[in-house]
Amino acid sequence: MDLRQMEVIVAVADTGGFTAAARRLHVVQSAVSGTVRSLERELGTPLFDRTTHRVALTPAGEAFVPAARATLRAAELARDAVEAVKGQLHGRITVGTMQGVWAGLHHALAALRTEHPGVVVQLRQAAVADIRQALRDGTVDLAVVALDRQQQRGLITRLLSREDMVLVTSPRRDVPGTTPDNEVDLADVAQVPLVDFSPGWAIRYAVDRAFRAAGVEHTTTFEVNDIVAAAELVRNDLGVCIMPRSIADRFPDLDQHPFRRHAPSWKIMVVRPPGEAPPAVAALLNHIA
Numbered sequence: 001m002d003l004r005q006m007e008v009i010v011a012v013a014d015t016g017g018f019t020a021a022a023r024r025l026h027v028v029q030s031a032v033s034g035t036v037r038s039l040e041r042e043l044g045t046p047l048f049d050r051t052t053h054r055v056a057l058t059p060a061g062e063a064f065v066p067a068a069r070a071t072l073r074a075a076e077l078a079r080d081a082v083e084a085v086k087g088q089l090h091g092r093i094t095v096g097t098m099q100g101v102w103a104g105l106h107h108a109l110a111a112l113r114t115e116h117p118g119v120v121v122q123l124r125q126a127a128v129a130d131i132r133q134a135l136r137d138g139t140v141d142l143a144v145v146a147l148d149r150q151q152q153r154g155l156i157t158r159l160l161s162r163e164d165m166v167l168v169t170s171p172r173r174d175v176p177g178t179t180p181d182n183e184v185d186l187a188d189v190a191q192v193p194l195v196d197f198s199p200g201w202a203i204r205y206a207v208d209r210a211f212r213a214a215g216v217e218h219t220t221t222f223e224v225n226d227i228v229a230a231a232e233l234v235r236n237d238l239g240v241c242i243m244p245r246s247i248a249d250r251f252p253d254l255d256q257h258p259f260r261r262h263a264p265s266w267k268i269m270v271v272r273p274p275g276e277a278p279p280a281v282a283a284l285l286n287h288i289a
Contacts, residue, residue, distance in 0.1 A: 001042060003075055006068035008035040009047060013065045017055050066137060073138055077278050083118075084279040090118035091280040096131035096143035097123065098202055100227050100247045101268060104160075105144050108287035115287075119280045127200035127225075135273055141281050144288070146202035146266035148209070157269045160289070165206065165264040167257040168248045170237040175257065184257045186214045193221035193239035195230050202266055207242050210264035 011021035012032065022029040040046050047061035057065065080091035097105060109121055124131070124140055132151055134140035147157065167184050169175060177188035190211075197204045211218050221239050224230050230241045231251045242264055248256050270288050277285060 001039065003072060005035055005039045006072055008032055009039065010065060010068050010072065012036060012048065012055060013057055069138055080279050089116040089279055089283060092120040092122065093141045093280045093284065094122045094124055094139065096134055096140040096145065097125055098128055098145050099125055101144060101146065104289055108284060111287040112284050116283055128202040129200040135271060141272065142284060143271045145271060146268050147271060148205060155271050156274055157271050160268045160270060162267045163244045163246060163265060165242050166245050166248050167240055167242055168234055169240045169255045169257065170234055171255050172237050173240060178257065182257050183260045185260055186211055186216045186262055189240065190216050190218040194218060195222045195224065195233045195239040195241040196220040198223055198225045203243060206264040206266045210262050214262040
C-alpha cells in the first residue's frame with residue numbers, strides 16, 4: 001500500500017465516481033479503476049459498491065477513507081516541515097468559513113500570499129455544522145466561523161469579535177410594537193413573516209437560541225441558504241430577517257431595527273484542531289487579527 005493508492009481511494013470517495021476521480025487526479029479512468037482493484041485485492045475486501053448509477057463506500061471503505069486522509073495529511077505535513085527548515089514554506093491548507101463572515105480573512109490571505117507564495121490556500125464555504133465536522137476529520141485546517149460554547153469543545157479557538165444582530169425590513173414594512181427609537185422585541189417579530197436561514201447556519205443557531213431565551217414561539221415563513229436571497233425577499237416585503245449588523249450594512253436600502261432585549265448575537269472566532277499548528281497554518285494565523 002502506498003500514498004498514491006490512498007490518494008486515488010480518497011478521490012473516488014470525494015467525487016463519487018471513477019470518471020470524476022480521474023479528472024481530479026489528471027489520469028485516465030482505467031488507471032483509477034486498476035488502482036482501486038489492486039488495493040482491494042491486497043486488503044482482501046471491496047472498498048466500493050459499484051452499480052450502474054453510483055459508486056458508494058462499503059463498510060470497509062468507510063473505515064479506510066478517514067485513515068487514508070490522516071495518512072496523506074501526515075505525509076504532507078512532513079514535507080512541509082522539511083521545507084520550513086529549509087526556509088521555504090510550501091504546502092496546501094484548507095480554510096473554512098461561513099457565508100457572510102470574513103472578519104478580515106481576505107486581508108490575511110493576501111498577506112500570506114505575499115509572504116509565502118509557495119503556500120496554496122483552498123477556501124471552503126459551508127454551514128457551521130459542516131465546517132465543525134471538517135475540522136474534526138481533518139479536511140479543514142483552519143476556520144473563521146461563529147461557534148457556540150458547545151460547538152467549541154475539542155477545538156482550539158481565539159475570539160475575533162462579538163456582534164449583536166438586528167431585524168432587517170423593507171422600508172414599507174410596519175412591525176408591531178416598534179418604539180420611537182426603532183427598537184423591536186422578539187415577540188413583535190413573531191407576528192410577521194420571518195425569513196430565516198437553513199438549520200446548520202450559525203445565524204439560525206443564534207436566532208433560535210434567542211427566541212428560546214425570550215420564551216417566544218416563532219414560525220419560519222421562508223427558509224433560505226443564501227444571504228442575497230434573504231435580502232431579496234425582504235426587499236420585496238415578503239418577510240423580515242434577523243442578521244448580524246455587519247451583514248445588514250451591505251443592504252443600505254433596507255431598514256434596521258435593534259432589539260430592546262434578548263438580541264441574538266454571535267461570536268466570530270478563528271478555530272483549528274488541537275495540537276501544534278502546521279507551519280503554513282501558523283503563518284496564516286499570524287495574519288488573522
